[in-house]
Amino acid sequence: MKAFQLLSHGDPGTFALQDVPELAPGPGEAVVKVRACGLNHLDVWLEQGALPMPVTLPRTPGSEVAGEVLAVGDGGEAVRVGDRVVIQSNLFCGECEFCQVGEESQCLKGRLLGVDCDGGLAEVVKVPVGALVPLPAALDFEAGAALTLAASTAMHMLTNRTQVREGDWVLVIGAASGVGSAAIQIAKGHGARVLTTGTTLAKREFGLSLGAEFAVDPADPAWPSQVRRHTGKHGVDLVVEHVGGRVLEQVFACLARNGTVVTCGATAGRHPGFDLWPFFVKQQRLIGSYGRNREDLRRTLEWAEQGRLRPVIDTVFPLAEAAEAFARLRRGEMRGKLLVKP
Ligand SMILES: [Zn+2]
Incomplete structure (x- = not known):
């Protein structure tokens, strides 16, 4: 079978479409025919060798997978050959103290699909x-792949790590990103008033089309005060932040008293600094978020099935052109998800 593999780290790294041995499921495993696989920033870090864990090469990237079950190993009777599924990319053991209470995102033996083992490209x-989580019949494979990681990350941030409430002011960073585009819709769906950011006019207008009522340019040094002004100086109650770096420092300037910043990703920097004095005086919270639980993913697909959450897809590439998809990912030009279809 064909796999698009990373052979050596770099910026860009070296990839090749290779013939690799056929896969057979072991006990408790399933083999899935990939029908669509999304790319995200994790793939860039994998490419660059910039992840804080060892990676064995060659490695097949790809953590956002939708497909059909081809074969099931012993003990895997929960699914059947032919089932349409998406894959929860933060693989979990199912046995540790966290998995036992449905907090698979905290698994003590968690592994990342496409990093710790071969992924969906x-x-x-x-x-x-x-x-594996069933893909509802109303959703096609492309929608499933586009939602499985980014949108479920947003669902985990807004409904598990924090609880968005009706009437909250919510600032979503990066309207055009996979997490951001989903977070706008999920916050709006809970009755929140949503503000967002976008580095281009097209991205800001896109955020407004998804339901945000105000969009600012993060390159404008005055953007936090623009956010404060729009909320009548109250500030935002909740920030969905997945960039880190300087942006994470700046969001505190538009955060309300008793407000919460929930953060993941840190694609723009893992070592921000911020002023603790206003942070504790205003009794604010900074909460980390990682991956998603099975329940977050199930609810994400349910929202999409009900038409409350639409996947945002930028471009679909055939597997033979996965290198082109990586090039577009590196340039950061996309609006929504980049997908690869074997
Ligand atoms: Zn576990």
């Missing part, structure tokens, strides 16, 4: 059966 992928 291939004709076939092998995962534990527990990582």
